[in-house]
Amino acid sequence: MDKKYVIGVDIGGQTSKIGVVDARGNVLTQSVIRTDTHDDVKLYVKDLGAAIRLLASQVDGGIEAIRGVGIGAPNGNYYRGTIEFAPNLKWKGIVPLAELVSKEIGLPVKLTNDANAAAVGEMTYGAARGMKHFIMITLGTGVGSGIVVGGYVLYGHDGFAGELGHTIQVRNNGRLCGCGRTGCLEAYASAVGVARTAREILETTDRPTILRDIPRDSITSKDVAEAAAKGDQVSIDIFNFTGRMLGAALADFVAFSSPEAIILFGGLTKAGDLLKKPVVEAMNENLLAFWKGKIKVEFSELNESDAAILGASALAWEL
């Protein structure tokens, strides 16, 4: 029997998305289950198994046509197939999820964190096809990263390599980060970071901006992007600040792995050139001379609503 499909599972704090994917990156069928309603991971695995069996029954060949399952999860460890101390999940400690799911459904399972899954997805179906060396940066609520070296995700000694959102960009008096330290890239170049930058400017200056029409504590990065698109100078400046912070950080990442390209993914990329232009400028200003102008910066080519499933599913082609 030809194993022509894979299944991708993207586990988020509230919901888990599941899809059956073909070799071209088409999501043939998909569904969603709740993540946060199960304090006991075993009950979650039962639900997930049922959802996977149902989806598999809807495609040509059924479960026999499924090569395996790839899972993208917060704090996922590729080597061990575990989720370890994920702050936004209810399952505490170390959860051997890949093993539990594999036993439940009788298929092989690979698991990694969301950003690494996104990198594999981009390499398999997206902007990084054919690339052997690139860095994926996910700009969502937080900042994640997946580093590809020689065509393989860099997992490192313990499986947790690629925490570039937690490199320190502001050494002194940096913003408090969710990780408990200060000055992390994530505290600036994430959706939350953009909103914080907006609030800081509103609180510390008198500059006129249409952002003042929004209750200060409810301002989101989307509000800032929309205002910037309308020509609001403060909002444009916020994206300049964010982009320059990210671009300077990227220059250091290039000094590490000398990638062909850096792929940006996630909500903030909707700002388009408002973000990309200062990123590319600041990166090139900060690169060593022989890299200037040579490192591509691209946005993801994957449809955002499918991307998480695609990324996770791509892991299963290795099986």
Next chain:
Amino acid sequence: MDKKYVIGVDIGGQTSKIGVVDARGNVLTQSVIRTDTHDDVKLYVKDLGAAIRLLASQVDGGIEAIRGVGIGAPNGNYYRGTIEFAPNLKWKGIVPLAELVSKEIGLPVKLTNDANAAAVGEMTYGAARGMKHFIMITLGTGVGSGIVVGGYVLYGHDGFAGELGHTIQVRNNGRLCGCGRTGCLEAYASAVGVARTAREILETTDRPTILRDIPRDSITSKDVAEAAAKGDQVSIDIFNFTGRMLGAALADFVAFSSPEAIILFGGLTKAGDLLKKPVVEAMNENLLAFWKGKIKVEFSELNESDAAILGASALAWEL
């Protein structure tokens, strides 16, 4: 005929060291030729070929017993076997040195930069034996690095990965670096950086220190280490500052590749715990919680006078 030996060549600005090495990392015989007396690289290659043939004739089996030649050179490119725009060599532009040497002596040749060669040497003969993921940091006149991922040196898309000495550690008002930018790790955590820190303290404070007995412009990192060993508090503080700057940088490097260990090599490591203690402290203070206390920091186990030859020679075992 058993190819039981390799040859290592370490090219420096003034001299090139050449040695025949066995599989255990013993340098059986070695010699030195001048690098800087030849404006024409072809004449240098003639000299190098003669030196290699002479050394090979001194070991059991002669040239027939030599598997190949490894070369460590400034700005060496592993993929292309070239030296590219090396500021401290007389040969300008791109020099296809591996090809020239291979034609001259009729043996296969591999070439990389000095710090990558040091990493391969440490993995083959030294403190990183058996390790698959580690980072080598060379603390000499400058700061070099070799990053090993999955048992292989990370060369990146263009062969120039691993320029960690040129990650920016001080974003504003940083020291001018030899690369033309400001705030690079190399401007602080190198032998030159230690001497600069000393001069800055002497110029900007009245603190008593035996370093004031030395003409200010001739103070070296060795002077500072000797004074610190005698209990001179200013000199101890200089190593604390240097070590903390390096340790904070290492925490960011760990977030990239999650290595088992970081190996420090070069002149500054002679300061021993004066350097290592603040490095380890600052690294752990700056690491994400799950890495704290888990990343080894070790000094190189290779005899410094042999290390450059050993590192270069180790490349040739891959042939």
